[in-house]
Amino acid sequence: MKFGIVFFPTVGPRDKPAPQYFDEALRLVDLAEELGFDHVKMVEHYFFPYGGYSPDPVTFLAAAAGRTRRVRLGTSATIPAFVHPVKLAGKLAMLDNISHGRVDAAFGRAFLPDEFAAFGIPMDESRDRFTEGVEAVKLLWTTPDAVWEGRFHRFGPVTLLPRPVQEPHPPVFVTSARSLDSVAAAAAAGHHLQTVPNAMTVPELRERVDLFRTEWASAGHAEPGRIHLTFPCLVAADAQEAARKGGFDEERNNAAISLAVRSWGSTTSTAYPGYEKLANIGRGVSFEDKLADDKLLVGSPDEVRARLERIAESYGDDITLSLGVHSGHLSVDDAVTTLRLLADEVFPKLAHDGA
Amino acid sequence: MKFGIVFFPTVGPRDKPAPQYFDEALRLVDLAEELGFDHVKMVEHYFFPYGGYSPDPVTFLAAAAGRTRRVRLGTSATIPAFVHPVKLAGKLAMLDNISHGRVDAAFGRAFLPDEFAAFGIPMDESRDRFTEGVEAVKLLWTTPDAVWEGRFHRFGPVTLLPRPVQEPHPPVFVTSARSLDSVAAAAAAGHHLQTVPNAMTVPELRERVDLFRTEWASAGHAEPGRIHLTFPCLVAADAQEAARKGGFDEERNNAAISLAVRSWGSTTSTAYPGYEKLANIGRGVSFEDKLADDKLLVGSPDEVRARLERIAESYGDDITLSLGVHSGHLSVDDAVTTLRLLADEVFPKLAHDGA
Numbered sequence: 157m158k159f160g161i162v163f164f165p166t167v168g169p170r171d172k173p174a175p176q177y178f179d180e181a182l183r184l185v186d187l188a189e190e191l192g193f194d195h196v197k198m199v200e201h202y203f204f205p206y207g208g209y210s211p212d213p214v215t216f217l218a219a220a221a222g223r224t225r226r227v228r229l230g231t232s233a234t235i236p237a238f239v240h241p242v243k244l245a246g247k248l249a250m251l252d253n254i255s256h257g258r259v260d261a262a263f264g265r266a267f268l269p270d271e272f273a274a275f276g277i278p279m280d281e282s283r284d285r286f287t288e289g290v291e292a293v294k295l296l297w298t299t300p301d302a303v304w305e306g307r308f309h310r311f312g313p314v315t316l317l318p319r320p321v322q323e324p325h326p327p328v329f330v331t332s333a334r335s336l337d338s339v340a341a342a343a344a345a346g347h348h349l350q351t352v353p354n355a356m357t358v359p360e361l362r363e364r365v366d367l368f369r370t371e372w373a374s375a376g377h378a379e380p381g382r383i384h385l386t387f388p389c390l391v392a393a394d395a396q397e398a399a400r401k402g403g404f405d406e407e408r409n410n411a412a413i414s415l416a417v418r419s420w421g422s423t424t425s426t427a428y429p430g431y432e433k434l435a436n437i438g439r440g441v442s443f444e445d446k447l448a449d450d451k452l453l454v455g456s457p458d459e460v461r462a463r464l465e466r467i468a469e470s471y472g473d474d475i476t477l478s479l480g481v482h483s484g485h486l487s488v489d490d491a492v493t494t495l496r497l498l499a500d501e502v503f504p505k506l507a508h509d510g511a
Numbered sequence: 512m513k514f515g516i517v518f519f520p521t522v523g524p525r526d527k528p529a530p531q532y533f534d535e536a537l538r539l540v541d542l543a544e545e546l547g548f549d550h551v552k553m554v555e556h557y558f559f560p561y562g563g564y565s566p567d568p569v570t571f572l573a574a575a576a577g578r579t580r581r582v583r584l585g586t587s588a589t590i591p592a593f594v595h596p597v598k599l600a601g602k603l604a605m606l607d608n609i610s611h612g613r614v615d616a617a618f619g620r621a622f623l624p625d626e627f628a629a630f631g632i633p634m635d636e637s638r639d640r641f642t643e644g645v646e647a648v649k650l651l652w653t654t655p656d657a658v659w660e661g662r663f664h665r666f667g668p669v670t671l672l673p674r675p676v677q678e679p680h681p682p683v684f685v686t687s688a689r690s691l692d693s694v695a696a697a698a699a700a701g702h703h704l705q706t707v708p709n710a711m712t713v714p715e716l717r718e719r720v721d722l723f724r725t726e727w728a729s730a731g732h733a734e735p736g737r738i739h740l741t742f743p744c745l746v747a748a749d750a751q752e753a754a755r756k757g758g759f760d761e762e763r764n765n766a767a768i769s770l771a772v773r774s775w776g777s778t779t780s781t782a783y784p785g786y787e788k789l790a791n792i793g794r795g796v797s798f799e800d801k802l803a804d805d806k807l808l809v810g811s812p813d814e815v816r817a818r819l820e821r822i823a824e825s826y827g828d829d830i831t832l833s834l835g836v837h838s839g840h841l842s843v844d845d846a847v848t849t850l851r852l853l854a855d856e857v858f859p860k861l862a863h864d865g866a
């Protein structure tokens with residue numbers, strides 16, 4: 157297993173001012189670099205204290221690139237539907253050059269009605285815009301004199317500058333929602349998988365991981381497929397302290413998503429079957445049940461190590477975990493403690509490969 | 512006078528690989544920070560070795576923000592026509608937060624037919640898209656529950672996150688082409704002026720500077736209007752070495768712009784009267800004539816100091832100069848020498864205020 161950190165701020169100006177949040181996040185980037193973590197990632201969201209501090213993840217990742225030399229830099233994810241592919245391909249290529257080839261490019265469809273409304277994009281176009289956007293970006297990255305004649309964009313021949321550093325292009329991840337078709341299509345296309353265990357049951361996640369591996373293998377790609385799973389994470393020396401802080405953070409994160417998805421209460425889209433239930437999110441699975449399912453990496457070092465061993469058993473030990481260590485609701489010191497305890501007391505004792 | 516540096520790479524992969532260019536540029540950012548320069552800026556261009564290494568200036572400026580604490584960070588300029596205002600306002604606000612309020616936001620219309628074609632934007636819409644984009648970005652920065660009903664965009668009510676740090680918003684500059692109307696409109700709107708002396712004659716520039724000051728004063732803005740002028744700059748201890756290197760760089764820059772504007776040979780637009788002459792650029796004014804007009808800050812420290820004194824006499828000593836010290840065609844060591852000689856031997860001896 158490999159481990160990185162993912163930033164998903166669920167704070168707004170009244171919770172923690174954005175300059176402070178970014179200072180703290182960059183301090184954690186420096187620590188991730190120092191401690192040998194695989195990657196740092198940043199989300200893309202708008203308007204709400206649900207990732208809204210980061211409408212452009214590349215901007216944050218570039219600040220991280222400017223002060224690091226080793227750690228990889230990932231979007232988690234970026235949304236092709238909201239930007240022209242020349243712009244998206246261009247800024248990710250700049251980041252790949254500034255960082256000497258450290259970009260992991262994850263793309264997502266987005267699912268919040270208010271975001272689509274602000275950009276004037278019908279939600280029913282989200283899958284087609286996602287697919288066209290990812291393909292157009294890959295074409296720009298790989299092909300001089302690129303010509304694109306799509307449903308939403310037409311351009312070319314143009315030769316993107318700068319050319320990306322990584323060959324043939326930065327690794328492409330798809331942030332999958334729940335659809336099995338999407339997982340299979342990603343594997344077939346050679347797109348790696350990034351997903352959130354918290355959004356499904358253990359059997360559902362295992363089904364998707366297995367499907368991805370099977371489809372990847374049958375497609376005959378030269379490189380191994382990568383699976384990145386995102387987990388909230390809080391480690392403290394004292395188990396009760398960890399549970400108390402982890403529970404508080406979980407509660408605040410649930411409140412943030414409830415607010416952001418509220419407009420699903422009055423939205424239905426054939427492109428998002430069942431999503432209108434999102435308006436009731438947070439009233440479902442309890443903190444204790446999530447802990448019991450190892451959906452939250454919360455606990456003492458020994459407890460978290462045991463969770464990681466079970467996760468490796470369930471999903472394979474060739475996965476990568478992206479740890480949500482700083483929503484912004486707790487002190488940055490808690491996140492520092494989490495990273496240090498992971499590096500000092502958890503990873504060295506893992507039966508499976510540590511970071 | 513204040514002084515900063517502006518990056519306008521005119522190299523492509525065969526001249527200098529982009530990772531090397533960005534490494535060198537960030538080394539110069541560190542030096543600008545250390546030597547007390549006012550700002551670093553980055554251009555926005557696409558596809559050609561005429562700024563094309565930087566399709567997204569905010570990405571570069573964020574890398575600079577991640578490693579500095581004092582120097583200001585400027586777009587030079589960014590193009591509202593090519594991106595949704597929510598995206599542009601959002602990433603500039605992120606940069607303003609990450610940098611603790613160091614953003615100077617300059618906006619431009621763009622003028623290269625190939626760039627408009629790639630984004631599917633008619634050039635005849637460029638002025639209206641520019642005006643609408645700048646106003647929409649300012650509304651998002653200043654106004655919670657912002658509602659925009661424009662010709663090209665409709666959104667709201669939305670509250671942008673993060674809120675910018677600077678009050679009421681980051682300083683807005685307009686990168687003026689030649690139009691007197693644009694200069695007057697900028698001053699009336701409270702937009703500062705950024706312009707390129709090389710694109711006009713000395714009397715034309717003086718007319719625009721005077722007009723901007725007059726209109727700014729009659730508009731009664733509380734803050735003083737700022738004028739940023741961009742100059743290519745190469746200083747060397749030996750005057751002949753400076754002239755030789757400065758001449759070589761000028762020649763390469765002219766070749767780069769000739770290639771980028773070639774499509775003007777087959778383009779006319781009522782929105783850009785006379786621009787089709789751009790295809791002949793570089794065949795006009797000689798290096799020696801530009802030196803004689805102080806359009807190029809090339810020479811020994813004493814020569815460049817004399818040029819700066821004449822510039823302060825011509826345009827006032829409350830202007831800010833953005834120095835193009837690294838097109839990429841010369842060694843970065845030449846740019847380092849330029850910055851050190853400016854800081855050590857030129858600025859301290861200026862009769863007018865130095866940096």
Ligand SMILES: [Ca+2]
Nearest residue numbers: 298319323324
């Ligand atoms: Ca390539």
Ligand SMILES: [Ca+2]
Nearest residue numbers: 157473474509
């Ligand atoms: Ca293993």
Ligand SMILES: [Ca+2]
Nearest residue numbers: 487488489490
């Ligand atoms: Ca603290």
Ligand SMILES: [Ca+2]
Nearest residue numbers: 652653678679
């Ligand atoms: Ca404000």
Ligand SMILES: [Ca+2]
Nearest residue numbers: 512828829864
């Ligand atoms: Ca003075």
Ligand SMILES: [Ca+2]
Nearest residue numbers: 842843844845
């Ligand atoms: Ca050198």
